[in-house]
Amino acid sequence: MFGDLISDILSEEHKLLRETVRKFVKERIAPVASEIDEKDEFPENLFKEMAGLGFTGILVPEEYGGFGDDLLSAVIVLEEISRESASLALSLLAHSVLCAHPIMRFGNEKQKKKYLPKLASGEIIGGLAITEPDAGSDTASIKTIAKEKTDRFIICGSKIFITNGSIADVLILYAKTSPEKERKGISAFIYETKSPGFSVSKKFEKIGMRGSPTAGLFFENSPCSKENLLGEKDKGFDILVKCFEVERITIAAISTGIAISALEWQIGHSRERKQFGAPIGNFEMIQQKIADDSANLEVIRTYLYLLAKNYDFKKDNRIETATVKLLAGELGVKASLDAIQILGGYGYTKEYPVERYLRDAKLMDIGAGTAEIMRYIIARVLLKKYIF
Ligand SMILES: Cc1cc2nc3c(=O)[nH]c(=O)nc-3n(C[C@H](O)[C@H](O)[C@H](O)COP(=O)(O)OP(=O)(O)OC[C@H]3O[C@@H](n4cnc5c(N)ncnc54)[C@H](O)[C@@H]3O)c2cc1C
Structure with a gap:
């Protein structure tokens, strides 16, 4: 069934x-x-x-x-x-x-x-600080530096678009410990925001995900104890890539959650709203939206649940996690847009939540790797791995 x-x-x-x-x-x-x-x-x-x-x-x-x-x-x-x-x-x-x-x-x-x-x-409260003003999709190009001293690292640099950045007590922070080694010179830290030299530069006014604070951060000669190095020095990029897998699976869950609600609005309104003497759900062009979104939701959500259940941290899951994040992200946006369309003028007002769904859903095409980067990962891994 x-x-x-x-x-x-x-x-x-x-x-x-x-x-x-x-x-x-x-x-x-x-x-x-x-x-x-x-x-x-x-x-x-x-x-x-x-x-x-x-x-x-x-x-x-x-x-x-x-x-x-x-x-x-x-x-x-x-x-x-x-x-x-x-x-x-x-x-x-x-x-x-x-x-x-x-x-x-x-x-x-x-x-x-x-x-x-x-x-x-x-x-x-925790958060994660990777992205910088000049380093978004290209995470390896971060410029924040962690200079090693006898008992501590001194952090200098800035981060941007950090979820919980203004309220976090602790951040997983990525910085370069050996800048000349590029991605092989990145380390991960457990950074406490009460450290001197830390400040929040800006809280962003966003179109969606409002209520989830997004901030810019400054690190001005800010100390981080050596005890707070996460994993080995210069091995942070491996941690980053691995943790992206789990992030992408869970981000997909936010997209499916939005898509479920959007679909519920599509169905509910199509049953109740009458035009030309019949519920609009009787019209095939409305049915197509409901059917397409429902079919995609069912398949993507089942894949998401199976992936989460069988996820093995030791394996390379880049294709699977990029796939689910990409498809769920695009579905969240489409299902929200379709809900707005089915609600007609009502959908375009702030009286109904479907416009919020769209604004929120769009982030999942951008954060944790954009839709383009998900496609890039899938294609690149396949091209390297398989000969058809
Ligand atoms: C609300 C919000 C919350 C966020 N939370 C966090 C957080 O908690 N921690 C954190 O570290 N970051 C966070 N981010 C940052 C987010 O991960 C980045 O915005 C995202 O990775 C994209 O980077 P960018 O904005 O610099 O875009 P860019 O990398 O500049 O990309 C711009 C455009 O170019 C495209 N592009 C780039 N490279 C390629 C390529 N190789 N091929 C094809 N197209 C390409 C992109 O897909 C995009 O369309 C958050 C962002 C937002 C908006």
Whole structure:
């Protein structure tokens, strides 16, 4: 039966988790989702409530106070939250997937014990700082420097478009420790934003994902203890590439969450709205939009759930993760646009959430690697790997 494949992938625990998140989203997020967007203020109270339910501990093993290292659970939580507020899901993703997860995978025991319980409980907020004003898609070209001293690194440089940048206590920060070695001279750090020399340069006014703060950051001779080097010196690019895989899977969950809600609006409105004496759902051009978006959603979402369930961190998953991020990202945008079209004039107003879905969905074509870069990765890996 349609929809059953996903149910087959989920365990009883996953289904229970989905119901718990769904209830919380309906009761606590749905009533304020438009307000979060309108005010563009980070909903700290909701974040704390999510922490109380353990959602900030997704991808953190139980021994460190988390929910468990289960990617499918993370996908479920992020998808459900995104059905009402993609921006809240994005901030949660930056916290858990982009900050806690790299520490869990690449941190030493001391680092894990120091940071993971606090991140899992929401006592501190996390983020990830890669992008710079002159280094976006080309991550290897970052210019931020980390100069090695006896007991510390001194960070100099700037970052841009950092989710949670203005509210984060801890960042996974990428900087060059051996600039002459280019990508092989990048290191990853667990950087505490209370360090001297750190400042937030700018909070960006965005078209979507409002309520999830996006900031520019400055590091002016800012110290970072040697104990906070994540993994080995000059091996940061390997961490970055590996963590992008998990980021792309979870970003896809935000897109499918938006697409589900957009499709629900398409169907609901097509049933109720009458023109020419009949529900508009009777018209084939409306049916085509619903059918295409539903078909794509079913296939992409099933692929996403299977990928999350079977994800093996030790393998090379670049094609699979780029594929799901690309297709889910484009579906989120298309389903939102179709919802606007089906709602007609109503869809073009701010009285309905579908215009917000579109503004939010568009980020997933850009962040964590643009749609063009996803295509580039897929083609490049295939061209190197396979001879047809
Ligand atoms: C709301 C928001 C939140 C973000 N959060 C974070 C975060 O938490 N941490 C972080 O580090 N970054 C974050 N980013 C940054 C994001 O990852 C980058 O914006 C993204 O990687 C693209 O980089 P860019 O903006 O510099 O675009 P560019 O790299 O300058 O790209 C511009 C255009 O050129 C295209 N292009 C570039 N190279 C190629 C190529 N080889 N082939 C074909 N086309 C190409 C791109 O696809 C794009 O269309 C965020 C961005 C936004 C908007």
